[in-house]
Amino acid sequence: MLNQTIISEGICQISKACPCSIVIFGASGDLTRKKLIPALFNLYNNGNIPDNFFLVGSARTKISDEDYQKIVSDILIKNELFAASPKINDFAKRCFYHSGDYGDINSYIELKDKMNSLSTQFKTEGNCVFNLAIPATLYTKVVEMLGKSGLLIRGSNEKPFHRIIIEKPFGRDYNSSVELNSFIDTYASDKQVYRIDHYMGKDTVQNIYVFRYGNSIFEPIWNRNCIDHIQITVAEDIGIGNRAGFYDQAGQMRDMLQNHLMHLLTCIAIEPPVTLSEENLRNEKKKLLRSIRPFNVDNISEDFVLGQYDYGKINNEQVKAYRSETDVPPNSYTETFFATKIFIDNWRWQGVPFYLRSGKRLKSKLSKISIVFKKTPTLIFQDLGISDRLSNVISFNIYPDQGVSLQFQAKIPEQKMCIGTLNMDFSYQREFGSELTSDYNYLILDCMMGDQTLFWRKDNVELSWKLLTPVLEKIENLSEAEKRELVHQYLPGSWGPKASEKFIEKDNRKWINK
Structure with missing residues (x-):
């Protein structure tokens, strides 16, 4: 084993996030099941996410909050890293579900009402991360609907913050990447946009x-x-x-x-x-x-x-x-x-x-x-x-x-x-x-x-x-x-x-x- 000497003790421990909610568009997809749910639970399990937290999964499939909580529990129980954790049930109770069409503004208005209610219940202070675990062809539509519904407010980067995570591909060539960035900039400043590269x-x-x-x-x-x-x-x-x-x-x-x-x-x-x-x-x-x-x-x-x-x-x-x-x-x-x-x-x-x-x-x-x-x-x-x-x-x-x-x-x-x-x-x-x-x-x-x-x-x-x-x-x-x-x-x-x-x-x- 290495003879480890910690030389930066003040910043070695991973910090704890502030009160926050997260909405995952594409809640029924492989990325959510295999990566996002386990990652979020791992953060919660280790105390990096506070109790003032909740998750809303969103997709077209119609299921209830209770059914989604069961799905989340099953994902974690089947994961050998977390199967024995006593916090699975607590985490699952913070998971909710919203069914709707990605291009229907009424669906986002309903989601906003649900978010406002849950934000009051869990005291998340209006802070929210929108994770777009969906095909890139849907990015502009979802960002547009988030902006028009008032769920995503441009320039809101703190107290409360509204942020979006998007996965590659960020366009398919130079022109389309410029167009995508320009479109997103209409509804969110670049300080609010997190283009993720898992490497x-x-x-x-x-x-x-x-x-x-x-x-x-x-x-x-x-x-x-x-x-x-x-x-x-x-x-x-x-x-x-x-x-x-x-x-x-x-x-x-x-x-x-x-x-x-x-x-x-x-x-x-x-x-x-x-x-x-x-x-x-x-x-x-x-x-x-x-x-x-x-x-x-x-x-x-x-x-x-x-x-x-x-x-x-x-x-x-x-x-x-x-x-x-x-x-x-x-x-x-x-x-x-x-x-x-x-x-x-x-x-x-x-x-x-x-x-x-x-x-x-x-x-x-x-x-x-x-x-x-x-x-x-x-x-x-x-x-x-x-x-x-x-x-x-x-x-x-x-x-x-x-x-x-x-x-x-x-x-x-x-x-x-x-x-x-x-x-x-x-x-x-x-x-x-x-x-x-x-x-x-x-x-x-x-x-x-x-x-x-x-x-x-x-x-x-x-x-x-x-x-x-x-x-x-x-x-x-x-x-x-x-x-x-x-x-x-x-x-x-x-x-x-x-x-x-x-x-x-x-x-x-x-x-x-x-």
Whole structure:
């Protein structure tokens, strides 16, 4: 175990939210059942949410408050982390339900009456968070109805506060993201809008800032003089499930590159902010995004490899090809894999390539950032049969085991001079001895407390779309023959198309797959 010394005792404990209510639109969806309800209960169970709290789930299905409370209880009882908690019943009694059409103003007026009554009962002082766990196509309609009904008042960010949480995608290209932000701004200021990226709720991702700025040995070597390249991998072994309607119109780049991977890139590459306040941090991210070199849209294959999974097996289980998934067109060229190379044209990172990749039906579920340092300048160990210069790798492991590892070379004991590659590993779960909480825990609590540090700001969303949109438009306008050449088939259970290996190997580098 680590010899832990707490050096910031005053802020180590997660704060307690003020009195507050939360309305979840999309109460019957997977996100609510699998993520939001468990996260809210975990906060309540740990005392981070006060007794002055209630939840209203809203969806089209007609059920009673009592039925919804039973649903919430069942979700928590079936969760092995909470099954034995004596607080499940208390939490469920604070959960209520509203049935209505998302576009019917009368439904929102009824919801407002219900909220006013519950706010008096639970003394939440009119504070409310609206969580939009619904398809992105419904965002504008729900925000409009919230505004017109008086449930959401623009500029009301404290005493009482009205805030909204929206999930990706934040638009599908630059123009639509600008239009979405502009529409929302009619009913809520940007200080009231929390664009959530659940990767930012992970301890390892937040630890990047502490690792870089809290340890004087790393930041001096965090630049083009010492780092050869950086890899960011977010791989999944699952297919698209029942998301064909959304996914075939989006693809892996819209689904993952514009948000998750770009956010991870900014964490690794930004300049040190004056402090980690929300504006300082997000201003540095804006500078970084503006420094990214535009992609070559005249030759997409220079900067990208695209793929689509075929028939095959994963863990000895036969799986369908993407084009055979339910509701996917048989001639679809939507990418389920991408690999790209990004350059950042600033002083720190000039000439250092950032290799990003993400895909479905890959060999295993893996999320990590690897910092590959330059090789030793000479072959000092060539007399020992070592024919290549050696390098070090720092990896931020996001999934499956959150932590940090350092790969280095050392002499193997009881040998004359035999060199081996070793890993110095730090694991959150192993060192701190407890199950890590859901990514959504921190993020929902931050919203309740008015802290936007870990959330996308609208200008940064628009900048990331501005980078990617020319590529997406170019691909969409290709002929079928050109798309066939660009989108490579790959076997499930592999690490993507063979072209992705050649893509990095042409630069005399290799993907890190473990």
